[in-house]
Amino acid sequence: MFxxxxxxxxxxxGGSFALALKRxxxxxxxxxxxxxxxxxxRALALGVIDVxxxxxxxxxxxxxxxxxxxxxxxxxxxxQDIRDRLTSRTLVMDVGSTKGDVIQAAxxxxxxxxxxxxxxxxxxxxxxSGVDHADADLYVGKHVVLTPMPTTLAPxxxxxxxxxxxxxxxxxxxxxxxxxxxxxxxxxxxxLLAFAMMHSLALQPQGGDYLALAGPGFRDFTRIAAxxxxxxxxxxxxxxxxxxxxxxxxxxxxHSFVQRMEDDDGRGLADLITQASNTxxxxxxxxxxxxx
Amino acid sequence: MFxxxxxxxxxxxGGSFALALKRxxxxxxxxxxxxxxxxxxRALALGVIDVxxxxxxxxxxxxxxxxxxxxxxxxxxxxQDIRDRLTSRTLVMDVGSTKGDVIQAAxxxxxxxxxxxxxxxxxxxxxxSGVDHADADLYVGKHVVLTPMPTTLAPxxxxxxxxxxxxxxxxxxxxxxxxxxxxxxxxxxxxLLAFAMMHSLALQPQGGDYLALAGPGFRDFTRIAAxxxxxxxxxxxxxxxxxxxxxxxxxxxxHSFVQRMEDDDGRGLADLITQASNTxxxxxxxxxxxxx
Numbered sequence: 134m135f136x137x138x139x140x141x142x143x144x145x146x147g148g149s150f151a152l153a154l155k156r157x158x159x160x161x162x163x164x165x166x167x168x169x170x171x172x173x174x175r176a177l178a179l180g181v182i183d184v185x186x187x188x189x190x191x192x193x194x195x196x197x198x199x200x201x202x203x204x205x206x207x208x209x210x211x212x213q214d215i216r217d218r219l220t221s222r223t224l225v226m227d228v229g230s231t232k233g234d235v236i237q238a239a240x241x242x243x244x245x246x247x248x249x250x251x252x253x254x255x256x257x258x259x260x261x262s263g264v265d266h267a268d269a270d271l272y273v274g275k276h277v278v279l280t281p282m283p284t285t286l287a288p289x290x291x292x293x294x295x296x297x298x299x300x301x302x303x304x305x306x307x308x309x310x311x312x313x314x315x316x317x318x319x320x321x322x323x324x325l326l327a328f329a330m331m332h333s334l335a336l337q338p339q340g341g342d343y344l345a346l347a348g349p350g351f352r353d354f355t356r357i358a359a360x361x362x363x364x365x366x367x368x369x370x371x372x373x374x375x376x377x378x379x380x381x382x383x384x385x386x387x388h389s390f391v392q393r394m395e396d397d398d399g400r401g402l403a404d405l406i407t408q409a410s411n412t413x414x415x416x417x418x419x420x421x422x423x424x425x
Numbered sequence: 426m427f428x429x430x431x432x433x434x435x436x437x438x439g440g441s442f443a444l445a446l447k448r449x450x451x452x453x454x455x456x457x458x459x460x461x462x463x464x465x466x467r468a469l470a471l472g473v474i475d476v477x478x479x480x481x482x483x484x485x486x487x488x489x490x491x492x493x494x495x496x497x498x499x500x501x502x503x504x505q506d507i508r509d510r511l512t513s514r515t516l517v518m519d520v521g522s523t524k525g526d527v528i529q530a531a532x533x534x535x536x537x538x539x540x541x542x543x544x545x546x547x548x549x550x551x552x553x554s555g556v557d558h559a560d561a562d563l564y565v566g567k568h569v570v571l572t573p574m575p576t577t578l579a580p581x582x583x584x585x586x587x588x589x590x591x592x593x594x595x596x597x598x599x600x601x602x603x604x605x606x607x608x609x610x611x612x613x614x615x616x617l618l619a620f621a622m623m624h625s626l627a628l629q630p631q632g633g634d635y636l637a638l639a640g641p642g643f644r645d646f647t648r649i650a651a652x653x654x655x656x657x658x659x660x661x662x663x664x665x666x667x668x669x670x671x672x673x674x675x676x677x678x679x680h681s682f683v684q685r686m687e688d689d690d691g692r693g694l695a696d697l698i699t700q701a702s703n704t705x706x707x708x709x710x711x712x713x714x715x716x717x
Contacts, residue, residue, distance in 0.1 A: 256638070256640050276638065276640075278638070305638075311631075311634075314631070314635070315631070315634065315635045315638050316638070318625075318626060318629070318632070318635040319626075319635050319636065319638060319639035319640070319643045320639070320640065320642055320643065322622075322625075323622065323642060323643055323646045323647075324642070325679070325682055326618060326622070326646075326679070327646060327701075327705075328682065328697065328698055328701035328702070329675060329678040329679045329681075329682055329701075330614075330615065330618070330675065330678070331700075331701035331702075331704045331705050332678035332681065332682075332697065332700065332701055333610075333614075333671070333674040333675040333677070333678040334610060334611075334674075334704070335700065335701075335704060336674050336677060336678060337610070337674060339603075339606070339607070340610070342607065343606075343607045343610040343611050344611065344704075344708055346548070346568065346570075346597075346607050346608070346611060347611035347612070347708070347710065348548050348568075348611070348612065348710060349710065350612055350615060350616070350648075350649045351611045351612065351615055351710075352710050353645040353646070353648045353649065354615045354618075354619060354645070354646055354648075354649060355615075355705050356642070356645045356646075356705075357642040357645065357646060358701050358702060358704075358705040359702050359705040359706045360698075360702060361702070362695050362698040362699040362702050363695060365698050366691055366694045366695040366698055369682070369686055369694060369698075370686060370689065370691055370694065373686040373687070376686070377683065377686065377687075379625070380679070380683070382625040382626075382628050382629060383621060383622065383625040385625070385628060386620075386621040386622070386624035386625040386628060387617070387618070387621045387672070389621075389624065390617055390620065390621055390624075390661070391669065391672065394661055394662060394665040394668070394669065395665070395669075397662065399658055399659075399662055402658045402661060402662065403654050403655060403658040405620065405624065406620055406652075406654040406657050406658055406661075407654040408623075408624065408627065409619075409620035409621075409623035409624055409627075409650050410620070410623075410650060410651050410652060410653070410654050412623045412626070412627060412636075412650075413619075413623050413647050413648075413650040413651040414651045416636055416639070416647075418639065418640060418641065418644055
């Protein structure tokens with residue numbers, strides 16, 4: 134399907150994409166670039182990439198598919214660096230968790246080539262990062278949200294859908310602002326709350342003693358608090374408008390509970406908990422049906 | 426060790442205690458009472474109890490060990506009902522998640538027999554409830570917190586420690602108020618927040634669409650929101666003072682994050698997340714070393 138993948142950023146996400154593409158026989162060769170030469174050397178040794186490029190621009194040159202899998206903060210600069218190497222038929226995608234900021238970066242960074250760009254968010258990951266954990270199965274059965282821009286070219290959008298489907302992912306299309314609101318609600322805000330939970334204990338002299346008594350409920354509730362700080366700083370800043378909107382809804386919900394507790398309103402409190410409990414019990418992961 | 430266990434409330438917690446005690450060969454017979462006759466019949470059929478009692482008082486009569494494993498709201502009434510059947514040597518325990526309220530209930534309900542009572546909180550449970558899920562292994566390797574009262578008799582306290590240890594549990598002694606503060610911090614508040622997270626989505630017209638996109642992070646963060654409503658209503662009301670105290674610490678922590686997001690303070694935000702992430706990564710469950 135593709136002659137050459139230019140992989141910019143050879144970490145967990147990018148490395149897994151390259152491995153999956155190779156396994157599916159969908160790519161001739163993979164030219165990789167990472168900021169760290171250790172990473173590219175490791176990616177080469179692991180067979181994730183076939184050729185090491187000296188720069189992002191070199192990785193993009195001659196590639197009909199370019200995956201930009203760098204920290205969100207580096208996206209605009211990276212797109213700027215590769216712009217002159219793209220043709221009108223290149224497909225360029227990212228893998229970021231926020232889309233509004235990436236679209237701004239692409240508009241500024243790619244200029245006349247912005248039509249090549251299909252913003253993509255694969256809902257996949259691991260507790261660990263780095264090319265050593267790259268996994269051809271990472272995207273199998275996972276959702277990939279594409280948030281095309283008005284400028285996005287139809288052939289690129291079609292190709293983007295096809296390549297993710299060929300890797301076993303379930304492709305969903307959303308408007309960028311709907312994407313950012315949805316993930317603020319179900320991912321970014323929960324991370325902020327889990328971080329805050331850990332801080333809340335750190336604020337108290339007995340916090341360490343309390344932690345020592347915590348059980349499996351606490352373990353699961355705070356698992357996401359161990360996430361990678363730089364990535365989450367970028368996400369919380371990039372999507373802060375939506376995250377703070379979601380926080381307002383959350384605080385409204387907390388207030389309902391507090392009021393019933395303060396009023397000793399057992400019946401009202403039981404009603405609230407029952408609704409929450411039923412909603413959670415009735416939910417199961419990845420129930421989204423893509424609109425066709 | 427014991428001639429007769431009077432089991433009042435034959436659910437998951439009580440049933441598991443009876444099964445464990447039998448397996449360890451520590452009890453002659455188990456006389457059980459439940460509010461629902463279906464439950465007692467089932468407990469009898471499963472071999473959890475040997476004899477069905479017609480009332481809580483009948484279950485306590487002649488028992489040298491009484492376990493009250495009823496909803497917290499029913500504790501005082503139950504203790505009142507059994508008071509006249511206790512001797513100065515009976516050991517009476519509960520299994521409730523909050524201790525301040527249970528101690529008040531015991532003081533009022535048991536009066537001159539309150540010395541028999543050792544407040545107990547086994548940190549164990551399952552996603553499912555009911556005698557059908559009773560399990561002789563439920564308490565193995567788990568913490569059991571005992572919160573003796575000033576009136577608690579020394580022989581009963583010693584026996585309580587011994588019996589839980591014999592079942593494979595790790596016994597910890599704490600002051601009742603320290604217990605309630607600790608579990609407000611690491612269990613009750615997290616539950617309230619998980620309930621509120623589900624409500625926060627329910628407050629929004631697109632909440633259902635958002636939920637459909639949620640992934641494994643959300644799944645773990647909200648797992649405890651599916652908890653049993655009546656039990657959690659009782660816990661949140663019984664321990665509301667401590668839970669609201671903990672909520673104030675939590676809100677202070679949330680505010681730190683919001684401030685840095687609003688100020689676009691990437692460095693400060695990364696510092697906060699790094700601290701949270703390190704605390705969580707450094708934590709492991711059940712690290713508590715009981716004071717000897």
